[in-house]
Amino acid sequence: MAKYLYTFGGNAAEGRADMKNLLGGKGANLAEMCQLGIPVPAGFTITTEVCTYYYDHDRTYPESLAGEIDRALEQMAGVMGATFGDAADPLLLSVRSGARKSMPGMMETVLNVGLCSATIPGMIARTGGNERFVYDAYRRLIMMYADVVMEKAAGVEVAEGEGIRHQLEELMEGVKKQRGCQGDTDLTGADLKALCEAFKARIHQVLGKPFPDAPRQQLDGAVGAVFGSWNGKRAISYRRIEGIPDEWGTAVNVQAMVFGNLGETSATGVAFTRNPATGENVFYGEWLPNAQGEDVVAGIRTPDAINAASKTETNAHLPTLEEAMPAAYRQLLEIRGRLETHYRDMQDVEFTVQDGRLWMLQTRDGKRNGPAAVRMAVEMADEGLIAKAEAVLRVRPDQLDELLHPMVDPASEGRARLLTKGLPAGPGGARGTIVLTSDKAQELGGAGASVILLRTETSPEDVHGMHAAQAIVTAKGGMTSHAALVARGWGKTCVVGCGSLDIDVAAGTVTVGDTVLREGDVVTVNGTRGAVYVGELPLIVIDPAKNQVMSRFLGWCDELRTLGVRTNADRPEDAEQARRFGAEGIGLCRTEHMFFGEERIRAVREMILAESVEERVVAVDKLLPFQRADFRGLFQAMAGLPVTVRLLDPPLHEFVPHEDALLVDLAQTMGVDVDQVRARVEQLKEANPMLGHRGCRLGISYPEVTAMQARAILEAAAELRAEGVDARPEIMVPLVGTVGELADQKAVILEVAAAVMAEKGIAELPFLIGTMIEVPRAALTADQVAAEAEFFSFGTNDLTQMTCGFSRDDAGTFLPLYVKKGFYAADPFQSIDQAGVGQLVTMGTQKGRSARPGLKVGVCGEHGGDPDSIHFFHGAGLDYVSCSPFRVPIARLAAAQAAIKG
């Protein structure tokens, strides 16, 4: 016969900690604590299978369950020395939910079950005649039960704010007013007794049923209400957000009530086995004398510190548990040690002292912030509590992010005035004065001011202002918009797609609804949450470079991972930053970012507007010294490490001015007719620029551009090598769809290489020629492409666009709906679409290596910094990922975790 219920209590239990799927997290840990000999009020857990049965069988239970409950209640009586429903020595019960994963506050709880006319006198006797205590417990039971069981679980429909609970609260307020009471505690036992009668009468009147006076009926009702609350609106929407499957179900924990509010020898508290905010290995917690658990959580009374180490400014003057109840504290401290040794992780525990006796009500792995997570992981490994691999698994990649950026102090955000919300495109916090143009940002930022650049959207022409700003906020664009890409590359705080933002550059105003801010006003940006606040909020800063613990932690990651981590960087500063963060080379240098300098853009435009090869060669030659200097800087910053340089990629239209005044100006300085310039600019417009004349298609049409870039790269490398610097360029041809394109460009590059070597009189100049795999056809024919490629780098941004058939610029109109409807598990531009795009990555890698064994394969899209994607790439057998500098530590961690999980 199936077993539907597991008992625990009295240093024994039928369950264990590893039975979370069946017993829920809470039930499994209660059982485990009993097995460990830790004092836990006796009780039993009704399994999650019953929840499934309940929903599969029209909200009924397995036949055998009632008998199992009977037997369990008998067993509890033996352990606790009191009996549920017994008039003389009654046992009261709590009935709580407990799912596999914690869903705090999402399901129902009923306390004090078992109080009724028959047991109240016995209870009063048990509590030494404390009538007030008992009737207060009774009125709480009635309120909770009427609300949760008799109204909600029964499916009674009520208008908002008119439910039974509200009515009962009004009744109570009336009595308090009548008695001139300040708080609940001013009501006497007699007041409460009368109130209970009034409650029951109102319930009968409103809900048409009497409040049950039989303990067992109360218990059955409460159990049903907890199971019922699994499919309550709140629980369902929480599961959707957290990705918890509906079929998991919840368990129900029925447990003997213990009371921390029976007088000065009673108390209740919450503790962490280590400090969850810093990770320090000290016992840390709060307690309240003569109180129940909910009082600690409710925050009405300021809790005291359990010990000296836990004291804060607000409670330093209050007695600690250690001082007030030394015996209970010593026992708690001993349990703390036992729990950590047993669970091998920081525990978050709830306890109650009833008449001087300590009871543990819950233990679970404690939540912690990023710095604490890293410190605990490292120290626990040092203590020998866990292995290094285990330590690495203990830190979530997003927790590392907290160590890399200043953060807006979360405590301050609740009170702050929200200006607008958008997408969290660049993590961290920043504050400064508003500027609305990039020139202004450069001007003020260059002079040392902290500025926040607000734009409707950004283009390559904004780059100087973006660089000068502390943070960037845009009204339009998604997670892979220009602003987002650039900001992430620089580790800059950025919020994009703030739809409510109305920016009037001419007027110098930013309007959101009724709020109007002006240039010069101060805002604070939380790029981790995607929020912008009016005014200045405090920031928390941790310097990662000086963080020894983090360095050691990331060192362990490096020992464990097999996937390399490079960075996407176009400037020496970024490369140096990334190298400090542990980057093992550059996986993507976008050369076109180098084209926007003031002196260069003119030559770039001349190159684009050239009418003949000869004219183009003249313009291109002007760019050569700039590019050579750019590459020198990068190779130097990454000396000894590979630097993958992508040849010119974007459509030429992106480089030409769009305003007529600029066109006229350009024509004048170029000495050509403005109509000619206009005509050429017009000609460059494309119906679908994403699928147009770009990538290697440019180099094939204009081989002189490829030749110039190859020359700049190879001359820079040759010069540096002559100076003893180990430059290791890898030249990457973008947007290849056929092997022929790569072969064509490779021939141009090799010809230049031979010329450079001859000119410099050198016999050897190590470099590689490879290609980006970003066109689906390239992945499909990777065996052919690999015949010419010395390395592959998956450009998963474009590969996603073409494989899924949507442009990231345009997908905003439907992609959020697609994610919501579950067509994609996540935004495929943030986390790789494994079934579709991922299939091409796997296929391309396998086919490529089938033609060229040992082919070096990497990823240089935004996905290279996404932990889930990194797991996938590890599984696909890639050699490295490349991501923006500030994602490098995260990628190192994710790669290590992927390796550990195999």
Place this chain on the structure above:
Amino acid sequence: MAKYLYTFGGNAAEGRADMKNLLGGKGANLAEMCQLGIPVPAGFTITTEVCTYYYDHDRTYPESLAGEIDRALEQMAGVMGATFGDAADPLLLSVRSGARKSMPGMMETVLNVGLCSATIPGMIARTGGNERFVYDAYRRLIMMYADVVMEKAAGVEVAEGEGIRHQLEELMEGVKKQRGCQGDTDLTGADLKALCEAFKARIHQVLGKPFPDAPRQQLDGAVGAVFGSWNGKRAISYRRIEGIPDEWGTAVNVQAMVFGNLGETSATGVAFTRNPATGENVFYGEWLPNAQGEDVVAGIRTPDAINAASKTETNAHLPTLEEAMPAAYRQLLEIRGRLETHYRDMQDVEFTVQDGRLWMLQTRDGKRNGPAAVRMAVEMADEGLIAKAEAVLRVRPDQLDELLHPMVDPASEGRARLLTKGLPAGPGGARGTIVLTSDKAQELGGAGASVILLRTETSPEDVHGMHAAQAIVTAKGGMTSHAALVARGWGKTCVVGCGSLDIDVAAGTVTVGDTVLREGDVVTVNGTRGAVYVGELPLIVIDPAKNQVMSRFLGWCDELRTLGVRTNADRPEDAEQARRFGAEGIGLCRTEHMFFGEERIRAVREMILAESVEERVVAVDKLLPFQRADFRGLFQAMAGLPVTVRLLDPPLHEFVPHEDALLVDLAQTMGVDVDQVRARVEQLKEANPMLGHRGCRLGISYPEVTAMQARAILEAAAELRAEGVDARPEIMVPLVGTVGELADQKAVILEVAAAVMAEKGIAELPFLIGTMIEVPRAALTADQVAAEAEFFSFGTNDLTQMTCGFSRDDAGTFLPLYVKKGFYAADPFQSIDQAGVGQLVTMGTQKGRSARPGLKVGVCGEHGGDPDSIHFFHGAGLDYVSCSPFRVPIARLAAAQAAIKG
């Protein structure tokens, strides 16, 4: 020891017809004729392997070759009764190329080899003292040899028009002038003899070498020159165009000269074993008395007909060969029968009569036009000469095209005045007066005039004018531009991308260079060749429906093919046309083409501009009756056959007006603010509309549109079935990338279906729901998609765009270069890219059927009408292709050929 040379002559030969790879086409057939006992001047063929050897070994020959030539020359002497180099009875030789595939005029020839001071007297004696004949032959040898062997093959560089041949011709002109001669024939033997001496002196002086006087030296030089010409500029570029591999090489045929110009008992001619223009089973040819072969080809003299059946207007008065040389004609007629029986195909032969004796110089499969190809194939099968399958293989798909459209008379094109050239987007010929606007085209065309619509480019707003025009010509756009797609759909003549065309609608003029035409001027369009002519040229028309031979031929195709053929059609007329052409259903009905009618477009725009679901439903409901009527018509035209209807696909921006005046008008009639309309139109603009909010993404955002279309389809089907018409709708969801999208839209359609059936009170309404596979991801995850799809239809146009990563609208800037450079074997929008896109078609089909065995899979892109693509689809196991109505017969033929070839 390797054999490098194959002799033939005297009813014997070492080679055979099936040795074309080794002996070339000409050599193999000469050998075969000898084997058949047909009189052929003796000779030998030096194999293609020698050509390969020659280029692999620095232009030298295998050691044994010279000895083989010696022996072959001895053998020839035995057969021909004259000896090469013999003073008394000299044999002269022709030295000609002969590749595996004919490369007419691309390589060199040297005739009369062997004439020298030693043999000239003997030759004069052999020709009965014909000194003039001999010195004329000698001067021809010298001119040819100096040019081909001593200058070209020796790699002497000369400026254009200053080569040795030119100098010798000037010398000859000088003599003619001096003698007061009209033509070459007026020069006497003495004149020619003196000229030969002058030639040789000039050669020695200019080229620094004497003209060789040793026959064997002449022969070796000529053989080397022929091999050398395999890598001449002309030959190389011809091979590039025809796709002939360089490594094939050419053979060299050395053969005894025979002379048709030895007097009135000599003659020469060319004949076809059947009429190549009509296919009629009559012997057909031309001849000239007292002439050499080149005289027939040169066209200086009008050739006579060989028999009564071959007479034309111009030569009806001249004696036929049958009349003039009855014995030779009888022998030729007998050979004609023997060749056809032997080769089982129409032969193109060259013959010479020397002194009354018939010699066959060449036989090969004769070229023929489309109508002739079909007639010959059918008649030869009827005659039992070939099997039906062989007959089907005898007609190239593009030859069928000639039977489906009026053609510009090719004879007239040479003389015509070309206006412009472009891409041959819609085959056939048409002529009419120029119109520059679609409204004008409709006005005049509707009144019965033949008009040619010339536009810079076309949009859906031009459709009425395009329909009214005889042909469409555009200045911009490629083979899959709007104009091209629409024209092909209607089988309309169309030339696109005529870059030189400058159209000024306001002035009513069309300018190309100096030519200015006005509206009303007449032009003729050859859509098969992509040419537009000034003025009216004659057209040739064959009515395919009345062509019994073609009907029988296509019937045989249907017996043999396994691939189904459907049509792409949006209008009942097109569907009917396609059905007459043999379409077995509609594979693609683009519903958006139905949205452009005058009454409809307003409702469509209201739908697009709706601000709420309610407003949208109102607009959508207005469209329902139109759509229902559209589908009724189509289902009726295709009664009993499946009709695949694609739900709304294009981005909404395509439906809104782009000119401000129209926006204002629209706002007024809709009763909304024009700024609101402008804003919404602006909002609809996309960076990459191809990858934007379109396809099922529209139906998912606006399910009411899907519901309306599903209702229109199903109501139309239900009504028709009630009337006894067998309507078979297949509803196709476009642009699916994930199975979730299809499931979403399927749910909407099924809900409508249930409602329609309930409303109509019917229990059964057969229809299918399937999807287009056009996003790469859909092909990659076809196993998942097939779980929801009852059929797949590959949309290879979009699939090509996304897989190869280029938009057809923008690819014009680089795709021609890509094809030229060989990155793609052909334009991937015209013939499917088998390695890339084709891989996804194969994968999608296999994965789809793995999840749903027997899944119906078709293709509805433009590739469905391309023979090479059809071969591929047959091999990939597809069930059907769908193409424009006028491609249906071609697809039936291509499908049959694919089935035959396996």
